[in-house]
Amino acid sequence: MKKFILDQVGYILFFYSQITLIIIVAQLAAMFSDAPLSSGIIFYLFLLPTCFFIVFLIYQYVRQRDFYQLEEADSEHAWFPEPTNHLLRNVRNQHDKQYSIYHERIEQLEQQKQLEIDFIQQWVHQMKTPVSIMHLTMQKERVHLPESFTNSMYEEMERLQQGLNLALYQSRLQKFERDFHVEKILLRTLVTESIQEFKASFIRNHVFPEQLIDESLVVATDSKWFRFVLHQLISNAIKYSKGSSERIFFRAFKKDRSVVLQIEDHGHGIPTQDISRVFDPFFTGQNGRTFQESTGMGLYLSKEICTELGHIIFVNSEQNVGTTISVKFTQPKI
């Protein structure tokens, strides 16, 4: 309403200036014939058009009210009120044209993105076959090959596999409809299964897991997604305590209304200046330069996944002492 009035100020001033003009002309004419208009008549000449003018303004306002109230409407949709005049019709047409161009462009991008996601996922699955073949061939020929060779090959295959998984989950996370399926899971079982998958890696690197998680602890999470997080954390822990004959401790405890899982290694640790940034995408920090390969995406994705699942992940570390990564699960409602 206020805005409408503001818009009409020009009209209103013009309207009254014209009335004044007419009154002045009428007054001059009247004075010419020696019968000046009384102040009542002058006032009446002002009042009468004002009444009609107000009615006209109200009529205008009602017609254009939709436009003035647009702001309160949700801006999600490109809804535009029915134009009341040609000016607005032009504006609306222009708006519609632009909107549809943008809309099309966005749809195109979404399609392209979907195509890329589909491609990556298919590609990753296809790449798993050669890795499988290498694995099986190595297992078959292992007896005839020097151990240093097989170890080195296994290590590379593990890195390949890790890289493929990283790509797969990164693209899965991009999907518009994600397949999170949260259920109650025995934490110990989940962790044990993940440790098992790193069996060869643990042994080869002379690092040993200590599973200290109580059997009764239950957490609410998506086992597939969280397993990916566990994989990242375990492989980091192994990588940074490699060859030191150290242990990696898997602990969990109840705290208030949640369960906290801790993975503690006594390895290299993270430099103080890097700690706050370990969860940033592509962040590799000093350790990324010291230890070969590190996309800097593992922890970032882990954090993203944890956030989606409603877990909180945080890290404590001291250089040359070790690193503890904790994941806090909110208690499932029993």
Next chain:
Amino acid sequence: MKRIYLVEDDPKIANLLKGYLEKYEYIVTIVEVFDKIMEEFKENDPHLVLLDINLPRYDGFYWCRKIRSISNCPIVFLSARDSGMDQVMAMENGGDDYITKPFDFDVIQAKIKSIIRRIYGEYAVTRQVDFIEINQFTLHLTSMEMAFQDSVVALTKNEFILLKEFVEHENQVLSRTHLLEILWDDEHFVDDNTLSVNITRIRKKLEDIGIKSCIQTVRGAGYKFVNTWSSTL
């Protein structure tokens, strides 16, 4: 002797699996024509089917349904896809189990063994060997004991696992890594020290029954089990 019908479109994987499973005395037939899976299935009449999901023309789920319509033969899916949806689909279409790539020979073998045992009974598995003997030295597989001449000594689980591996690979160098891997089971994660302790104990027990230094340390490589007692008899 159990027959396995293997439907896998990657010839390398198929051949590797075939070679490996044949060691365990399974008779493995690899699919030849993907349009004739049903005919080949009927012809082979296998005890178990290993079925890949991504196949030319129709996928594994389709063939699984087809096979299910004429037979209750156990079907195990092989797939690179690890999404829960696929596993659910596999089970809903009549699969018995699901193995994801990249797979481990041992995992596949264990799954096949347990399914065959469950469906065809305990003694359906390859003939049961009860003991291994090398020149009067006997390792009893069911009682976990070893005997030499007249002395018998009991072994712990870990000692038994190690000794069995040694005996089966006489004169071959077994690396510490390999030994750790066979000791490491679902719940017990064995470290270097445990392995060393177990080897020492086995040597001691062997000495107690009269066999000296048959487990030799090969520097930088591992251990070797050598028959040293035959000559002393």
